[in-house]
Amino acid sequence: MPKVVDEHMREATRRHIIRRAASEFARLGFDQANINTIAEQAGIGKGTIYLYFENKRELFLSMLRYIAQDHILAIRTAIALDGTLQQRLERLFRAFTHLAQEERDSFNVYMSALYGVNRAFQAEATKLLRDYLATIALMLEQSQARGEIRCPHIEATALMILSLMESYVLSANVLGQSEQAILQQASLIAETLVQGIGSA
Amino acid sequence: MPKVVDEHMREATRRHIIRRAASEFARLGFDQANINTIAEQAGIGKGTIYLYFENKRELFLSMLRYIAQDHILAIRTAIALDGTLQQRLERLFRAFTHLAQEERDSFNVYMSALYGVNRAFQAEATKLLRDYLATIALMLEQSQARGEIRCPHIEATALMILSLMESYVLSANVLGQSEQAILQQASLIAETLVQGIGSA
Amino acid sequence: MPKVVDEHMREATRRHIIRRAASEFARLGFDQANINTIAEQAGIGKGTIYLYFENKRELFLSMLRYIAQDHILAIRTAIALDGTLQQRLERLFRAFTHLAQEERDSFNVYMSALYGVNRAFQAEATKLLRDYLATIALMLEQSQARGEIRCPHIEATALMILSLMESYVLSANVLGQSEQAILQQASLIAETLVQGIGSA
Amino acid sequence: MPKVVDEHMREATRRHIIRRAASEFARLGFDQANINTIAEQAGIGKGTIYLYFENKRELFLSMLRYIAQDHILAIRTAIALDGTLQQRLERLFRAFTHLAQEERDSFNVYMSALYGVNRAFQAEATKLLRDYLATIALMLEQSQARGEIRCPHIEATALMILSLMESYVLSANVLGQSEQAILQQASLIAETLVQGIGSA
DNA sequence: AATGAATGAGGATTCATTCAT
DNA sequence: GATGAATGAATCCTCATTCAT
Numbered sequence: 154m155p156k157v158v159d160e161h162m163r164e165a166t167r168r169h170i171i172r173r174a175a176s177e178f179a180r181l182g183f184d185q186a187n188i189n190t191i192a193e194q195a196g197i198g199k200g201t202i203y204l205y206f207e208n209k210r211e212l213f214l215s216m217l218r219y220i221a222q223d224h225i226l227a228i229r230t231a232i233a234l235d236g237t238l239q240q241r242l243e244r245l246f247r248a249f250t251h252l253a254q255e256e257r258d259s260f261n262v263y264m265s266a267l268y269g270v271n272r273a274f275q276a277e278a279t280k281l282l283r284d285y286l287a288t289i290a291l292m293l294e295q296s297q298a299r300g301e302i303r304c305p306h307i308e309a310t311a312l313m314i315l316s317l318m319e320s321y322v323l324s325a326n327v328l329g330q331s332e333q334a335i336l337q338q339a340s341l342i343a344e345t346l347v348q349g350i351g352s353a
Numbered sequence: 354m355p356k357v358v359d360e361h362m363r364e365a366t367r368r369h370i371i372r373r374a375a376s377e378f379a380r381l382g383f384d385q386a387n388i389n390t391i392a393e394q395a396g397i398g399k400g401t402i403y404l405y406f407e408n409k410r411e412l413f414l415s416m417l418r419y420i421a422q423d424h425i426l427a428i429r430t431a432i433a434l435d436g437t438l439q440q441r442l443e444r445l446f447r448a449f450t451h452l453a454q455e456e457r458d459s460f461n462v463y464m465s466a467l468y469g470v471n472r473a474f475q476a477e478a479t480k481l482l483r484d485y486l487a488t489i490a491l492m493l494e495q496s497q498a499r500g501e502i503r504c505p506h507i508e509a510t511a512l513m514i515l516s517l518m519e520s521y522v523l524s525a526n527v528l529g530q531s532e533q534a535i536l537q538q539a540s541l542i543a544e545t546l547v548q549g550i551g552s553a
Numbered sequence: 554m555p556k557v558v559d560e561h562m563r564e565a566t567r568r569h570i571i572r573r574a575a576s577e578f579a580r581l582g583f584d585q586a587n588i589n590t591i592a593e594q595a596g597i598g599k600g601t602i603y604l605y606f607e608n609k610r611e612l613f614l615s616m617l618r619y620i621a622q623d624h625i626l627a628i629r630t631a632i633a634l635d636g637t638l639q640q641r642l643e644r645l646f647r648a649f650t651h652l653a654q655e656e657r658d659s660f661n662v663y664m665s666a667l668y669g670v671n672r673a674f675q676a677e678a679t680k681l682l683r684d685y686l687a688t689i690a691l692m693l694e695q696s697q698a699r700g701e702i703r704c705p706h707i708e709a710t711a712l713m714i715l716s717l718m719e720s721y722v723l724s725a726n727v728l729g730q731s732e733q734a735i736l737q738q739a740s741l742i743a744e745t746l747v748q749g750i751g752s753a
Numbered sequence: 754m755p756k757v758v759d760e761h762m763r764e765a766t767r768r769h770i771i772r773r774a775a776s777e778f779a780r781l782g783f784d785q786a787n788i789n790t791i792a793e794q795a796g797i798g799k800g801t802i803y804l805y806f807e808n809k810r811e812l813f814l815s816m817l818r819y820i821a822q823d824h825i826l827a828i829r830t831a832i833a834l835d836g837t838l839q840q841r842l843e844r845l846f847r848a849f850t851h852l853a854q855e856e857r858d859s860f861n862v863y864m865s866a867l868y869g870v871n872r873a874f875q876a877e878a879t880k881l882l883r884d885y886l887a888t889i890a891l892m893l894e895q896s897q898a899r900g901e902i903r904c905p906h907i908e909a910t911a912l913m914i915l916s917l918m919e920s921y922v923l924s925a926n927v928l929g930q931s932e933q934a935i936l937q938q939a940s941l942i943a944e945t946l947v948q949g950i951g952s953a
Numbered sequence: 954a955a956t957g958a959a960t961g962a963g964g965a966t967t968c969a970t971t972c973a974t
Numbered sequence: 975g976a977t978g979a980a981t982g983a984a985t986c987c988t989c990a991t992t993c994a995t
Binding site for chain 4: 578579580581582583584585661664665667668669670671675679682683706709710712713715716717718719720721723724725727728738741742744745746747748749750751
């Protein structure tokens, strides 16, 4: 099966390029990032990038999709079924904190795509946003089924949870708070949300 | 006093340029925005911009500061002393909704500066973030003094409120919700927050 | 009238660029010619060319039009009304010889546009071809009106005259014949044509 | 004799590549033609071309030589000994018309090589030009030997005949005349030439 | 002060050619 | 021998910035 091996190699190279691209895009933004530099960082020739991605824009979009997979997996894992709603919310918050710190590059890229001006990028980032919301909504429905909460506005509530956590983590970062400091807020935030939601 | 008149003229022109720049920067982002186009839109010569701003970057930063003044004023007005905490939070949320819709340009510019990759821009946007937080924290302290709530973590709570509202409005926008639809969430969100905070 | 002076300057610069461009295009062809080099040769900055021409293609087309004006003027002058048909044909041939030698650049550019593969260029060069033909046809009609010849196929004959002269001069050039040598053929060619046409 | 078979195979592949290359070169010109596309059209790998031709330039030159053989054969056949000079000239003109129409690709390639700017290509195309001239000169000498004409300037006359025919056909093409229309000029042109030459 | 013509650094992309398989 | 993945030189064009008028 040389075909499969080649396919694997090709996919591995794609991933490799994407990772280096993510670092550059996160550091400089789409426009300022330089294909040449990305190629150098990836240890390949300039032209080689164009064997894997149609153009700079497609490279960026591919990277967004790749990031989305990673993040949604992290989020799904975080709010796995076990534990109380409070515990699941805490895990969710910690997952975001972790993403914003350990995967700072990809988190920044995702946020600037979502809130930037490029419609194509925003559309792609919005897909991830919807995925997040669906996942959180599912959690709320499960909690409701268990009688943990009474939540008549699942959609709006899911958006509240996501907005609060995502933006809290990001803002705290921007304000210079350490990961440690942010993580300590986990229970406060989860508690606040559970109380707020429960009586909605 | 020709000096003062000139000073006034100069300031007026600065404002004028900034307003046109804001529109272009919001529409295209910092890199894609074109100094030439901004000059045309402002009805002045390309070179003239450089008599008022050192370079493109400084123009962008000046615009950020200008936007910040506007926004912080809107927010301060929204949470003026009168009314219950619930009412003030509702007004705050409506103010954000309004900014994101009516001042979409400047709101987008601010958000992409805050969550974008350019450190200089982020630093400037962060100033506005701190202003927001101080204003919200003040409101919480007032509510506490009145006995409306018991809130031991003023800072964290302020950040929660800001994060939730700002990001909620923006995400709802991105998801295609109408201003009408978003405004209808005002009381739900305020209620959730009051309940969540109150028992913290 | 500063406007007029500026207009003059602008037109002068356009001409200047076109002349240098013609030299490069003639030496290397459209694709191999380098905008950078053309700018250097013209003693102006790279970007300046784009203030005068939309892009490389438009520069080339402008140059073709400029050449066409020159050449058609030379041809019209050559076959001015005075003299016999034989004399006028000799002058026409000498004009072509002169063009192919003294204006070698522009003559080559025109021929490669006419016989090249770029449709836009060919269309532009064809305009000049039609102009040539009309001018020669007019001469034939005048000669016929004077009773010098009897020529029932004016159009075809004009094309014969043009084809023969243009291509003869060019081929002789390619074969390495000197301008001197080619000019000596003038009367032979004119004589041959007059005899051939007269009895057509 | 595996060697001979291989030689045959090798030569067949060369021809195959050349034919596809001719089509691309004629369609796009030397610079715009793409080695990759030629390889695809020929149904072989990109690298394989370099086993048969040193580089793009050599491929083009080989193609020119290949075309030249074809053309000179067509021309020689057209002016075979039999018939009067008028008839032979008519056949020659028809042969050119046919080449320009049925072998449009190769005719265009040859003409743009001859009148284009690349010296190496021009030199190769000039060889064909000389071959043409020799063939036509031979015809004139035969006609003179038979007493059909009295032609003191064989070389110049041959060049006149070739120039007129080649360029007439090409120009007529460029002007949009149909093959039908051009062919109808055959006797007019032959007649004109015979009359013109006869009395020279 | 105001202008806009001129500049040239910078960057995405193409494609002939190489070479390991 | 045949292949095509990899390469990087080469180039058009944009646009922030300058400066003579």
